[in-house]
Amino acid sequence: STILVTGGSGFIANHILIRLLSQGHQVRTTVRNINRAADVRAMIHEGGIDPNEGLFFFVADLEQDQGWAEAVAGCDYVLHVASPFPAQAPQHEDDLIIPAREGTLRVLRAARDAGVKRVVLTSSFAAIGYGHPEQHLPFDETTWTNLDSPDVTAYAKSKTIAERAAWDFIAHEGGSLELSVINPVAVFGPVLSADYSSSITLIYNMLTGKLPSCPKLYFGGVDVRDVVELHLHAMTHSAAKGERFIAVAGNFLTVRDVARTLKMGLGHAADKVPNSESPNWLVRLTALFNPTVKQILPELGKFKNATSLKAQERLGWQPRSSEVA
Numbered sequence: 095s096t097i098l099v100t101g102g103s104g105f106i107a108n109h110i111l112i113r114l115l116s117q118g119h120q121v122r123t124t125v126r127n128i129n130r131a132a133d134v135r136a137m138i139h140e141g142g143i144d145p146n147e148g149l150f151f152f153v154a155d156l157e158q159d160q161g162w163a164e165a166v167a168g169c170d171y172v173l174h175v176a177s178p179f180p181a182q183a184p185q186h187e188d189d190l191i192i193p194a195r196e197g198t199l200r201v202l203r204a205a206r207d208a209g210v211k212r213v214v215l216t217s218s219f220a221a222i223g224y225g226h227p228e229q230h231l232p233f234d235e236t237t238w239t240n241l242d243s244p245d246v247t248a249y250a251k252s253k254t255i256a257e258r259a260a261w262d263f264i265a266h267e268g269g270s271l272e273l274s275v276i277n278p279v280a281v282f283g284p285v286l287s288a289d290y291s292s293s294i295t296l297i298y299n300m301l302t303g304k305l306p307s308c309p310k311l312y313f314g315g316v317d318v319r320d321v322v323e324l325h326l327h328a329m330t331h332s333a334a335k336g337e338r339f340i341a342v343a344g345n346f347l348t349v350r351d352v353a354r355t356l357k358m359g360l361g362h363a364a365d366k367v368p369n370s371e372s373p374n375w376l377v378r379l380t381a382l383f384n385p386t387v388k389q390i391l392p393e394l395g396k397f398k399n400a401t402s403l404k405a406q407e408r409l410g411w412q413p414r415s416s417e418v419a
């Protein structure tokens with residue numbers, strides 16, 4: 095089949111491209127600027143695949159109509175992975191929300207008009223598990239991030255609003271176009287370029303000693319290769335139509351659990367990884383001076399967990415444990 099993956103320069107999209115190319119599909123990808131194509135080819139080469147066979151580039155920006163019709167024309171499936179994902183909070187939340195929402199709608203409209211069978215949208219756990227009181231039951235796909243809460247970050251808002259807009263579009267204007275959504279927690283795994291994505295930055299900061307101690311935060315992890323497999327299951331499996339699927343490997347961990355795993359797995363390479371958990375008061379104090387730390391305060395010390403039973407039971411998805419990742 096012919097498959098379009100949006101935003102081929104991204105961490106997850108890159109791994110999707112590698113997998114699809116290794117299966118012999120005709121693969122297309124979009125970049126905002128054609129100069130990025132060489133980087134994408136280099137990353138795919140790094141992943142052990144010939145980037146000059148079966149891969150075609152299209153220029154399209156989430157913030158513009160131009161290019162999307164050409165990119166989707168003749169495609170059977172579209173995997174819409176691109177979304178603004180900055181390491182730092184933006185000045186205005188609309189800087190994230192508008193491209194995420196409008197970009198998703200542009201991709202869906204183009205896909206509908208071109209007769210694409212199904213779009214798989216890469217949403218996020220950020221569209222599920224934020225702005226809620228502490229809950230001991232694991233989050234599942236029935237929950238939505240509470241946009242009325244003042245604690246929800248611009249990024250989580252952008253993912254929630256974009257996913258909601260996608261389901262709305264399918265319900266009212268989608269015609270025969272099908273939608274399936276993946277909601278990953280923090281994605282880890284082999285990095286193919288120096289442009290680290292936000293979740294990899296945490297590990298990187300730990301390994302390089304930039305994180306002096308571990309804030310008490312609960313979060314889920316999943317290996318990028320499993321996230322890829324789940325996108326592919328969601329693309330073709332009949333049971334995935336009209337459904338969202340959390341991608342998480344096992345239970346949520348604290349930052350200190352991750353530090354321990356790194357130390358056990360990497361030996362001396364993890365010498366700079368912190369051992370201790372920071373008291374919450376210290377994190378709150380740091381947040382007065384550091385806007386990035388400020389963003390985590392609403393989640394500080396709040397127990398959290400999520401389950402991927404739905405993807406396992408309905409799609410036969412089997413993620414590796416996050417320690418292996």
Ligand code: NDP
Nearest residue numbers: 101103104105106155156176177178218278280281291293
């Ligand atoms: P990256 O930051 O590596 O990739 C983001 C991609 O989106 C890049 O290709 C970027 O292009 C593209 N993009 C951003 N803004 C625009 C725009 N205006 N127009 C066109 N393309 C744009 O992130 P990931 O690969 O980690 O994330 C991919 C998706 O997965 C995102 O939707 C993210 O929300 C979601 N996700 C990621 C998680 C994670 O832990 N990594 C967890 C849960 C969800 P460019 O190279 O030009 O900047």
